Amino acid sequence: MPVSAAPHRDLLAIPDFSSAELVALFDLADRMRRGEYRDRPLAGKTLAMIFMKASTRTRVSFEVGAYQLGGQASFLSPRDVQLGRGEPIADTARVLSRYVDGIMIRTFAHADVEELARYADVPVINGLTDLLHPCQILADLLTVRQHLGGWEGRRIAWIGDGNNMANSWLNAAYRLGFELAIACPAGYEPDAAILARARTATTVTLTHDPREAIAGAHVVNTDVWASMGQEEEQQRRERDFAGYTVDEPMMELASPDAIFLHCLPAHRGEEVSAAVIDGPRSRVWDEAENRLHIQKAVMAVLIGGVPLA
Ligand code: CP
Ligand code: NVA
Numbered sequence: 001m002p003v004s005a006a007p008h009r010d011l012l013a014i015p016d017f018s019s020a021e022l023v024a025l026f027d028l029a030d031r032m033r034r035g036e037y038r039d040r041p042l043a044g045k046t047l048a049m050i051f052m053k054a055s056t057r058t059r060v061s062f063e064v065g066a067y068q069l070g071g072q073a074s075f076l077s078p079r080d081v082q083l084g085r086g087e088p089i090a091d092t093a094r095v096l097s098r099y100v101d102g103i104m105i106r107t108f109a110h111a112d113v114e115e116l117a118r119y120a121d122v123p124v125i126n127g128l129t130d131l132l133h134p135c136q137i138l139a140d141l142l143t144v145r146q147h148l149g150g151w152e153g154r155r156i157a158w159i160g161d162g163n164n165m166a167n168s169w170l171n172a173a174y175r176l177g178f179e180l181a182i183a184c185p186a187g188y189e190p191d192a193a194i195l196a197r198a199r200t201a202t203t204v205t206l207t208h209d210p211r212e213a214i215a216g217a218h219v220v221n222t223d224v225w226a227s228m229g230q231e232e233e234q235q236r237r238e239r240d241f242a243g244y245t246v247d248e249p250m251m252e253l254a255s256p257d258a259i260f261l262h263c264l265p266a267h268r269g270e271e272v273s274a275a276v277i278d279g280p281r282s283r284v285w286d287e288a289e290n291r292l293h294i295q296k297a298v299m300a301v302l303i304g305g306v307p308l309a
Pocket of ligand 1: 056058128
C-alpha cells in the first residue's frame, strides 16, 4: 500500500488508453479467458470498491477478479461508509490511498469520479457513472472480438437511450474507428461533446428511426430505458421509447451474422423481446462473463504493474 504518491494511471474513460493499448488489454483478457494467464500480480494488494448504486455484475466480477489475481477486494456501500454521510470525496480518496492499492467506484456524477481520481494516490477505475460505463464497453468489445473476430469494417448499432452506455460506445468508436449507428428518441441523444469528438475520428450516424440504425448492423446493442437514478421517469420513458423494442422483426433488418448485446440487467418486453435476448443471436452471457476477464486485465495493468506489451 502506498505511503507516497507513486506514478499511476486511472481508467475513467476509454480514451484514457491509446488504441494500441486497448488491443494489448484485449489480448491479455483473451489469455485470461482461455486460462493461459496464471500470474498473481495483485498478491498482497487490495481493491476498494465504492458502490453508491446497485450492482450484480460489476461487484462480483471485480471481487472475483481481484481474488483470482492474488489480491482481495473490499466492498464499501454508502450505508456503511462515511462518504454516505457526507465525508468529502477528496478526504475519502486521501484516506483510502493510505490503505489500498486501487479504488473502483460506481456513482452518479462523473465529476465525483474525476475528483476522487484527482486526490487519490492509487489507480481509480470507473465502475459506472451517469455519463460513462467504460468497463462494460470494453467487455462488449471483447465479446465482439470473440464472436466476430474484431470490429474492423463492422457496423455497430445502438438502439435506445443516449446514456452512459451510448456515450462509452462513442468513446470506443473515437479510439478504435468503427462505424457507429445510434437511434434514440428526440430528447434522449448522447452527450453532445462526446458525440462531436467521436465524429472527428469515424462515421457516427444519429437518427430517431431505430430501423435505420439497425439496417445491416453486425452488432445490435441496447439498454434499459430508465437507468439507475431515473426510476421515477419510467412511465414517461416507456411512452417516449415506443417503437424502440429490439424484437425479431427488428433483428431481421440487421446483418445475417449479427449478434445481440445487452449490458444487463434487462427488462424483457421493454427494450428487448424475450425471443431476442434468449435467442440464437444473443451473446449476453458471454458479454457478462467478459466483464471478469477485461477487468482482470485492467487491474493487472493499473494495480499489478503488468506492462501493456
Ligand atoms: N452491466 C452492469 O454493470 O451490471 P451491474 O449493474 O449488475 O453491475
Ligand atoms: N444504463 C444503465 C446501465 C446499467 C449497467 C444504468 O446506468 O443504470
